[in-house]
Every structure is written in C-alpha cells, then in structure tokens.
C-alpha cells in the first residue's frame with residue numbers, strides 16, 4: 001500500500017540518457033537505440049524509501065524538442081521532484097544545468113527537490129574528465145541538492161538516484 005503518489009520529472013539536454021535511466025530503473029535493461037522521445041512518456045514504479053514505506057512514482061520523460069509552451073505547463077504542473085541529468089562525456093550539457101534549474105524553479109516552484117545526476121559515468125575511462133566533478137558536487141550542495149554519478153548502461157547508482165530523490169521529496173513534505 002502506497003501512501004504517496006509523486007510526479008517526478010526527468011530534465012536535461014537531449015541525449016544525456018533520460019530515457020535510458022528510466023528504462024534501467026523500471027525494466028533493468030539498457031538499449032543503445034531508444035528512439036527520440038516524442039511528446040511525453042509516463043512510467044510508474046513503486047519505490048521503497050524508508051524501511052517498508054512505499055511511494056508510487058509517476059516518472060515523466062519528455063522529448064527534448066517538445067518544449068513548447070503548452071506542453072511545458074502540463075509537464076511541470078504538480079511536479080513533486082526532478083531528476084536533473086547531464087552527460088559526463090559532454091561538457092555543454094553541464095553548462096546548461098543552471099538554465100534548466102531556473103526553468104524548473106520558475107514552472108514547478110522555487111523549493112522543488114531535485115537530484116543532479118551526472119550520467120554516463122562509464123564513459124569517463126575513455127573520454128576522460130570533461131567537467132570539474134568536484135564543482136558539480138559543490139554546486140548541487142549549494143542548491144540544497146545532491147550530486148550522484150550514474151550509468152544507465154551499467155546500472156550504477158540508478159536506484160540510488162531515484163531513491164534519494166524520493167526520500168528528499170518526502171522529507172520536504174513532512175517539513176523536516
């Protein structure tokens with residue numbers, strides 16, 4: 001029995017791995033060729049967040065090119081939290097994070113909980129470090145968030161990212 005139903009958004013630049021993260025999280029699989037998300041996909045999953053407490057997440061995965069005004073207002077309306085994703089192999093996707101955060105706060109509320117996910121951590125071996133990961137951590141903490149490095153490919157820290165987001169949403173609601 002779930003006492004919480006939470007709308008969670010995936011945000012971030014195109015091709016950072018939003019669809020791949022939700023597929024890994026929900027179906028525990030990875031494919032190299034998800035079609036570009038068109039419109040919005042909504043997937044549901046129950047998450048254990050505190051012992052045997054369960055929250056039901058409805059995870060909204062929006063296509064990068066679908067950011068028209070009318071879709072945007074539906075997307076952000078009633079959102080409880082955001083997984084804000086960038087790609088650890090492309091610095092530009094990290095540079096855009098502040099813009100995303102400003103938009104999220106404008107449309108979903110100043111205090112909406114979010115988790116900053118640096119995805120594709122598996123690629124660092126090959127690509128090297130293209131952003132300052134310590135700075136990402138400091139940035140997240142300064143914004144009352146947490147920085148988690150994930151890989152939809154290997155699955156590393158994917159559960160943790162969604163779990164941490166769920167805990168933060170519930171904590172913020174119980175006013176702690």
Ligand code: GDP
Pocket residue numbers: 013014015016017018019020021031032033034035036037064119120121122123150151152153154
């Ligand atoms: P979206 O546009 O943000 O939804 O990104 P997608 O999930 O469609 O992923 C874009 C591309 O990055 C695809 O080719 C994925 O296979 C790839 N990808 C996603 N996550 C990872 C990851 O963690 N590691 C690696 N190596 N590739 C990834």
Ligand code: MG
Pocket residue numbers: 018019020035036037061062063064
């Ligand atoms: Mg997608």
